Amino acid sequence: MTSASSNDIEFRSVTKNYGSVTAVTDIDLIVPKGAFMAMLGPSGCGKTTCLRMIGGFEQPSEGTILIDGREMNGIPAYNRPVNMVFQHYALFPHFNVEQNVAYGLRQMRPKIEKAEIWRRVAEALAMVRLDGFAKRRIHEMSGGQQQRVALARAIVNRPSVLLLDEPLAALDKKLRTAMQIELQTLQRELGITFVLVTHDQEEALSMADFVCVMSAGRIRQLGSPKEVYDHPADLFVADFVGKTNRIEAVAEGDGMTVRLANGNALAVGRDKRIEPGKVTVAVRPEAMRLQRSPMAVGPSLEGTVTHRIFLGSSAEYAVSVRGIGEFLVTADRHDAGAEELAAPGDRVFLGFEPTAAHIFNL
Incomplete structure (x- = not known):
């Protein structure tokens, strides 16, 4: 099905149950193409569950999820135009940096020529400020450097949607601030939709075009950072954001x-x-x-x-x-x-x- 949808991601009455526990309840959500959205909320609010359902790592119990106008229910992660940067890196320890970044490209069919693979790997490493680290072993990298390798691996495939699960958690304050700017610049340059999950209010407000505040599996407010901060929808949002x-x-x-x-x-x-x-x-x-x-x-x-x-x-x-x-x-x-x-x-x-x-x- 070819879609002319102006939205990259849609949730239509989505609920997710884990046995008797309901993690997400009847969520409706629209993320426009090319937007940078942050899902913000305390631990257990359902934001990571939403991210995993977009990525195909979980399936909704009820409702429908669409990406670029195409229904994604039942479609596995590897068949979705989505890449994800995990909170705990998920790098291959027996590969060096460039091999980790190139892994997804090497699995693509039809095959990509080697020269093109290494060109795109070098480009991705430059974007995350890891020039010169291509041959470095993963165990030789700091936590922050490993997080940037994971980011390079996610963007090298040029997905339609990039999912970020607390991607800056391992970085010190100075590098975190620098990487926030780098991510915003990268998102504008690539023109793809970013969905960031975080519990860090400052990170969400400073980086995102839209902030989705969640609590107890429900959306409490969706709006621009200024709208959410200056005009909180309820007392929870006023308390949690700032x-x-x-x-x-x-x-x-x-x-x-x-x-x-x-x-x-x-x-x-x-x-x-x-x-x-x-x-x-x-x-x-x-x-x-x-x-x-x-x-x-x-x-x-x-x-x-x-x-x-x-x-x-x-x-x-x-x-x-x-x-x-x-x-x-x-x-x-x-x-x-x-x-x-x-x-x-x-x-x-x-x-x-x-x-x-x-x-x-x-």
Whole structure:
């Protein structure tokens, strides 16, 4: 069947059971051609199960999976236009680097000429910054280098979809950052669809075009990194993606006013009218303001600094507010001046713009 689908991957009401355990429940998902999507969530949320079903290593119990408009149910992994970079490398220890990378090309039918195989191997190694390592034995490579060999082996076949299962987990912070940029560049150059599974929020937000946040086998939100971070769909997403301060409050009868525990009123925009009753107000640490005197506008929460972490251009404060709880505040120290750094034990006031608050009914 020839397809003119504009989507590379589709899940239609997909469920996956392992005996009496349901790992994925009734998922609908569309990944456009050439997109870089990150599946983000805690351990056991179902993201790796979804990845394995795309790759053909697992079959759905219910529903349909399509790649480029073609149904993939029952089609084995080796007959799918997909390659996968596994979390634990899965390299052949008795092969050297170039033999590992060339393995998939050598299995292709009709056969590829040797000169073309080694040309593409050299190209793939250059893409992952392993020029000069072709003859190196796998046991002579560091964990990060082995991970890059696995990546080269996956891209050398030029698949339609590349699946990445925690591919940067073994790398140190500096190399991880460099490889994030390399992967983004590689994805743009190749023009193929990347699906990344990770529990690292920063990795997902910094690399992907779309972020799919999962919990308990279900999709909680799918959107751009900015949408997911700035406009979380629910309290789970607000808590899991980035850092969030939670304030218990009560929404009053008109659905447009929220009353905090200290009596402060928070106005809710007409487009954000909520149901009366108990609510949670979520505010990002960088949206909090910290100063020595009460806030002139908006809620003003008096508290005491309990901890301060100096981060160079910014500082993070833990502030205890009686009757409400602990708050995390990220302050740009260059806005206030170095002399304005608060110290543990200092009395301060916290505030935030009402538009920076996300309000969720309990």
